[in-house]
Amino acid sequence: MEKSYKEIMPQITTFIFDVDGVLTDGTIQVLENGNMIRNMNIKDGYALKTAVDAGYNVCIISGGSSEGVRIRLKRLGLTDVYLGAHNKIHQFEEIINKYHLKTNEILYMGDDIPDYPVMKLVGLACSPKDAAPEIQGISHYISQKKGGKGCVRDVIEQVLKVQGKWDGSFNAKYD
Numbered sequence: 001m002e003k004s005y006k007e008i009m010p011q012i013t014t015f016i017f018d019v020d021g022v023l024t025d026g027t028i029q030v031l032e033n034g035n036m037i038r039n040m041n042i043k044d045g046y047a048l049k050t051a052v053d054a055g056y057n058v059c060i061i062s063g064g065s066s067e068g069v070r071i072r073l074k075r076l077g078l079t080d081v082y083l084g085a086h087n088k089i090h091q092f093e094e095i096i097n098k099y100h101l102k103t104n105e106i107l108y109m110g111d112d113i114p115d116y117p118v119m120k121l122v123g124l125a126c127s128p129k130d131a132a133p134e135i136q137g138i139s140h141y142i143s144q145k146k147g148g149k150g151c152v153r154d155v156i157e158q159v160l161k162v163q164g165k166w167d168g169s170f171n172a173k174y175d
Contacts, residue, residue, distance in 0.1 A: 005141040008124045009162040013105040015051055016095065016118070017152060019062035019069055019083075021111035022128060025148030038066060044152035045076055051156050052077035054165050057099050061091045063114055092118045109155055111135055111147050126155050 020026050023044055029037040051058050059080035060073055066083070073081050080098070082091040092108075095101065104123035108115070111131040119125040119138055127139040128151040136142050143151035160166035 005124060005126075006158075006162065008104075008140060009107075009159045011105055012056075012107045012124060012159045012163075014057040014059065014095070014099065014101055014107070015156060015159075016059045016061055016092070016106060016108045016122075018110040018112075018115050019060060019066075020064050021131070021147040022109050023060075023069075023148065023152055025146065026111070026130075036066060038064075038069065039148060040069075040072065041148055041150050041153070043150050044148075045072075047153040047156040048073075048078065049076045050166070051160065054160060057095070057101075059095050061085050061088045061095075061118070063088075086114070088114060088118045089121075092121070107155060107159065109143075109152065126151075 017023060020038065023040050024038040031037065048058055058078050060078060061082045063086055064083060070081055070083055080095060085091045103121050106122040107124040107126060108119050108122040109126040110119055111128055112135060113132060115135060116138065119135065124141065125139050126141045126143065127135045128143050128145060128147040130146040141155065143154045145151040145154050157166055
């Protein structure tokens, strides 16, 4: 019998997230100069910073290549930000080797087909409520929150609570 996602959460040491459709709602505004604007949820940002401050590996693997996204994530304390990743397995293996991880220690949240290969390898595959059906089909946990609307906060908070590291008294500083 397969374990429930709550039974997998105690072993998680590493969070990996896609950006578009997970940290954002997947829509972009294209400006006249070709630049694109994405919206991120401030509560997701707080949770990312809290996880970093609590000692978790928090990583990003995204096909997008927005420098603004990189700057935002670096300000939150993320050091492993892989943008422009079209074969996400390569970056995934780099993270495993860098931190000497076992795949069962990793939570990955994705929303679409490019995330599928990595999600099949991790201990806890998660997706937002509005992920592609193929991704929901392989997810151990589907958040009740949509991409860009708090799904990242949802999974981080659950893992930290299960591990006794979310007590509401954090003083994380973020912007």
